[in-house]
Structure formats: structure tokens, C-alpha cells
Amino acid sequence: MEASIQQRNIREWIIAARPWSLPASIMPVMVTAAFILFSGKLEVSPFIAILLILSVAMFHTAGNLLSDYNDYINGIDTKDALCVRSLVDGRFSRSEIRIYGLASMAAACLAGSAILIFVQPESILPIVITGVLTAVGTSSYHLMKYRALGEIHIILFFGIMPAIATSLILSGSLDADVILLTLCYFPSIAAILLANNIRDIKTDTQANIKTIAMIAGGKKAYAMYISLLVIQPVSTLLLIAAGILPITSLVTLLSLPLFFKCIRIVRKSVDMPQEANDADKCTAQLQLFYCILLIISLIPII
Numbered sequence: 477m478e479a480s481i482q483q484r485n486i487r488e489w490i491i492a493a494r495p496w497s498l499p500a501s502i503m504p505v506m507v508t509a510a511f512i513l514f515s516g517k518l519e520v521s522p523f524i525a526i527l528l529i530l531s532v533a534m535f536h537t538a539g540n541l542l543s544d545y546n547d548y549i550n551g552i553d554t555k556d557a558l559c560v561r562s563l564v565d566g567r568f569s570r571s572e573i574r575i576y577g578l579a580s581m582a583a584a585c586l587a588g589s590a591i592l593i594f595v596q597p598e599s600i601l602p603i604v605i606t607g608v609l610t611a612v613g614t615s616s617y618h619l620m621k622y623r624a625l626g627e628i629h630i631i632l633f634f635g636i637m638p639a640i641a642t643s644l645i646l647s648g649s650l651d652a653d654v655i656l657l658t659l660c661y662f663p664s665i666a667a668i669l670l671a672n673n674i675r676d677i678k679t680d681t682q683a684n685i686k687t688i689a690m691i692a693g694g695k696k697a698y699a700m701y702i703s704l705l706v707i708q709p710v711s712t713l714l715l716i717a718a719g720i721l722p723i724t725s726l727v728t729l730l731s732l733p734l735f736f737k738c739i740r741i742v743r744k745s746v747d748m749p750q751e752a753n754d755a756d757k758c759t760a761q762l763q764l765f766y767c768i769l770l771i772i773s774l775i776p777i778i
Contacts, residue, residue, distance in 0.1 A: 492562040492573065493580070494540045500665050500760060501536040501634050503767035504658070505529055508642040510774040511657055514722070527591050528645055531607075532638055534584030539614040541577030543621070545570060550622075550685075585611065596648045606641045613637070624686040626673070627666045635662025653720050659711035660721075660728075660770065663704040664763035670701050671738070671755040675745045694746035701742050705735055708766065724773040731766040738762050 509525050548563040549570060562568045568576075588607045592600055613633040620629040635658050643654045673680065673689035674697045680687055689697035712728050715721040738758040745755045 488562075488567060489576075492541070492544075492568060492576065493537045495537075496757075497540060497760065498533050498536055499764045499767075500630075500668060501532050501638060502529055503764060504635055504638040504661055504665070505532050505642050507661055507767050507770055507774075508639045508654060508657065509646055510771045511654065512643065512647050514774040515651075515653070524591055524594050524645060525642075527587050528642060531584050531587035531591070532641075534580050534587060535610055535614050536634075538577050538580035538584060539617050541573055541580060542615060543617055545573045545577060548573075581611065581615065591645055595645055599644050599648045602650075603641065603644050606637060606644065610637050610641070621687075622685045624688050624691055626669050627688055630666045630669050631662050634665050656711075656715060656720060660708055660715065661763065661767055663707040663711075664759060664766060667701055667704040667738075668756050668759045668763065670697065670704065671742050671745070671759045674698060674701065674742060675755050698743060698746050702739060705739065705762075709735070712770075722773060725770060727773050728766055728769045730769055731762060734758070734762045734765055 639658050643650045673687040677689050741758050742755045
């Protein structure tokens, strides 16, 4: 039996939105903003950056909720699946989660619209196009997810699009260096989903959906996971060598112990998925820790 709204507290509403996943989308904004500041191209108030972070966070929240809604109605999230339990345990109704997701999308669009008041006129059209693409991409995530395109979606809408939006909004332009910078953090964002899909190969097969992990098989998917993570430090070193990142960005190598820990956990999930519930969480921690270190390295006083 579904619970009524009166029987739930604020904590349950927050948990339903999966706030622990938000750094995956917020950190690219913060890294890009730090890079623009480091490059001396910041031309607008930091207040705009706060609005941007709020908008991106709301888009991500909407994506989480609408994805959970679609997974539930399509029979992917069941009582035996490793998932957020809001719907499968009857804590929320389908309509509540759907409305919650649409309200989050509206909040994201509202925050994004407020940004347009403060940006340069010539930047408005590119920003609007970026925002529309993000909204469409966020709401259609499940369509790509079910067709083994989830990781591609994550790279586009959680790695590259936030960087483009941040650059256009804060500096009024888009430099190639900003796109190159995404190589330093989008691999670990995509790896979060890949780790989750490796763990869920059995349950996803039962749900009759396709993921890259299912198509490739556990061992090949594990090799893909390692490849994604390796791109991150290698790209960082190359950008340092090219003079795009400062030498202080070598501090990101402090994330290597967590890098190897995640690899061990995901390797375990290939053979014993039930014993590796922390695969995606570890990868998310790696992405967060790496991005924090990268931001610190870009602070001019360092």
C-alpha cells in the first residue's frame, strides 16, 4: 500500500531525488568556472555561477526522478533490483515521482532563464540552445539508457554540455581548451554508470534492456572501465605538458589510490555482483575527489 504524503518526512523526499549523485554534474561546472577564472576570462558576477550550479543540479535531479519513474513503469526497478527504493517499496506513487521530476525540470528552466538577464546579448541564443538540448537530453535519458547508449548520454549531458554552458555564461565565448578540459573529468562520470551497469548485468538482462556492459560482457566491460579511468590522468598530464593546465594540477595524482581501489571493486563485481554494491559509489567518490583537487590547482594563489 502506498504511503500518503503526511506519512513521509523531508528526508524521504530528499532521498528520492538521489542528492548524492549531484556532484557528477555540479563538479564539471565548478571545474570549468575555476579554469575560466585561472585563464583570466571571468567577466560576470560569481552570482551567475551559483544560478548555473542550481540549474544544473535541478536538471540532474529531474533526470534522476524521471529515470526512476521510467525504470519502474517499464519493470526494470523491482523489489529484487539494486535501486532507489522510493517506488518499489511503495513509499511514493508513480504520479508523485513523475510530478516531482517535472517540477525539478521547471525549477531548472527557471534558474536558467534568470541567468539570461545577466549575460551578454550575443551569448543568449547559444545559451538558450544549450539549455534546450540539456532539457531534452535529461528528459529522454531512459530512451538512450535502454539502448546501450547511457554512457554516451552521460558524456554529452553531464560532461560536455555543462562545460559549454558554463563557458558561454561566464566568459561569453567557447574556447577549444574548455572542451579539451572535459577529457579530465567526463571519463570518470561515464565510468560511474558503467560500474553500475557491470554490477547490474544479471538484473538488466532479466528486465530485457541493453547496456554496453551486457553487450560487451563483464570482462570486456571491466576493460572499458579501466580505459575510461586511465583517460583522466593521462589527459591531465598531456594538458599540463601543453601548457593548458598549470603544473600545480599534478596534485590530481593524489587521487590514484582511490583510482586503484575502484578498479579492485569493479573487478570484484564482474564475478560477484551481489558483493560489489559500492562500485558506482567508489567511482563517484573518485570523480568528486579528482575534481576538487583540480579546482584547487587552478586557484590563482596556489
